[in-house]
Amino acid sequence: MIIEGTIVRGREFEPVEGRVVVENGEIATVEEDSVESDDIVCPAFVNAHTHIGDSIAKEAGEGLSLEELVAPPDGLKHRLLREADQSELVEAMAHSLSYMEQSGTGAFVEFREGGVDGIRAIRAALADSDLESVVLGRETVDAMEIADGFGASGANDGEFGDERRATRRAGKLFGIHAGEVDSSDINAALDLDPDFLVHMVHAEELHMERVADSEIPVAVCPRSNLVTGVGMPPVEELARRTTVALGTDNVFLNSPSMFREMAFTAKLFDVSARDVLRMATVNGAELAGLDCGLVEEGRPARLLVLDGDSDNLAGARNAIRAIVRRAGTSDVKQVVSPDRDDPRR
Incomplete structure (x- = not known):
């Protein structure tokens, strides 16, 4: 599974453009790269x-x-x-x-x-x-x-x-x-x-x-x-x-x-x-005592993907503030779990 967008990465929650690669329910890599997706990827x-x-x-x-x-x-x-x-x-x-x-x-x-x-x-x-x-x-x-x-x-x-x-x-x-x-x-x-x-x-x-x-x-x-x-x-x-x-x-x-x-x-x-x-x-x-809550390599893939181009989030200039202060259930595009092959849509 490859998820692209603005990724809220690591313990510092640094927003970076790129992709998250998930293999066998685990975050294999977090790659910083130019992508076309408007999605916002953060920990569930x-x-x-x-x-x-x-x-x-x-x-x-x-x-x-x-x-x-x-x-x-x-x-x-x-x-x-x-x-x-x-x-x-x-x-x-x-x-x-x-x-x-x-x-x-x-x-x-x-x-x-x-x-x-x-x-x-x-x-x-x-x-x-x-x-x-x-x-x-x-x-x-x-x-x-x-x-x-x-x-x-x-x-x-x-x-x-x-x-x-x-x-x-x-x-x-x-x-x-x-x-x-x-x-x-x-x-x-x-x-x-x-x-x-x-x-x-x-x-x-x-x-x-x-x-x-x-x-x-x-x-x-x-x-x-x-x-x-x-x-x-x-x-x-x-x-x-x-x-x-x-x-x-x-x-x-x-x-x-x-x-x-x-x-x-x-x-x-x-x-x-x-x-x-x-x-x-x-x-x-x-x-x-859970091993989740961060988007970083080696963590279980418990991820939340928001539609950054939704009517509510389109035009947001700050991904962190958008997640915390503005986003809602209608903006949820996927909730990824390590326990399933396909993300919940």
Whole structure:
């Protein structure tokens, strides 16, 4: 497979004209050359924080507080998940996963409710998907054992020491929500030495110093935080101290579109478009221990190809800003996966 256009190349995300040659699902070469294509080639997105099970209840719960919406065990989402038929849940998740692929996402990190049954449900939903998934179980250590790790709700909801020790023994990921509603759970979350934190809306200077010292990455979800009214994460300050990745959070609150998340972040915070694109690709990959998120030789070919001559993108003078601030699902020409011979069109 040969893909030509403006290529967002390497860790510096340098836009160069040329071609990407893919062989056996791997990027064989990235060649700088004059080409006729207007396409823009960049890494497929990595959504660093999702709750895909919420797909059964999109736009539910208007006017409810964050606690009423998502707090375990009896927040609205947890009640709806308990009431849902398994086949209904799997079908709803499959729709969201398909949309994520269509909108340029190549991999995602999921906090999956429902214990062992919840893990089995999302595995079933992923059966026909080319997405790379990191699925973290919740609620029980048994769920973690058949998943890729454990995703804790927050240190105020429990101690999670047993789960952290179990993930460490198993060599699996441990992520935890922290500082979403207030700062009261951040130190306790940091004491668990997690592999990554989610939200950190109310992080204070002491917390950010601890994050920097421990080199713990953070997944931020600004659109979700806006919808739930908890405030905005200190993205600029966090980015100066650690790796920051972007996630879309609960599907019933927001579409799992990384295009929307990037544009919102780029326009709300004082961070460059290049840094936002890193948050949406390689930073999420590194947070989750995945080998994707960059267009460079030897990497798996998880690529996004945009139609640079679309009505929306034609005339764009800056490829990085066009991807981050302007592009959308309608501009997607191909999503290339290493797991298939032909790209998704």
